[in-house]
Amino acid sequence: xxxxxxxxxxxxxxxxxxxxxxxxxxxxxxxxxxxxxxxxxxxxxxxxxxxxxxxxxxxxxxxxxxxxxxxxxxxxxxxxxx
Numbered sequence: 001x002x003x004x005x006x007x008x009x010x011x012x013x014x015x016x017x018x019x020x021x022x023x024x025x026x027x028x029x030x031x032x033x034x035x036x037x038x039x040x041x042x043x044x045x046x047x048x049x050x051x052x053x054x055x056x057x058x059x060x061x062x063x064x065x066x067x068x069x070x071x072x073x074x075x076x077x078x079x080x081x082x
Contacts, residue, residue, distance in 0.1 A: 026068050033065030 036042050043054040 030065045030069035033061045033068065035065075037061045037065075 032042055032046065037046075037058055038051065038054045040051065043051065048054050048057065
């Protein structure tokens, strides 16, 4: 019986840690794609071969970074109980 009382607290802590890590990843992706995209180290790490490629894809990367930081809300269908 004691473990059943504690389980919601454990799940709550795990949920908080998972959500925090997910948010940190989204902020890191936004930073790389929107703010420092044209830096040589970031461009090479993300697969671009030259500074010209980084400049050409800069607008796309900025848009993608913003999408990662502020994802649109997904609508899900609610299943009717049978």
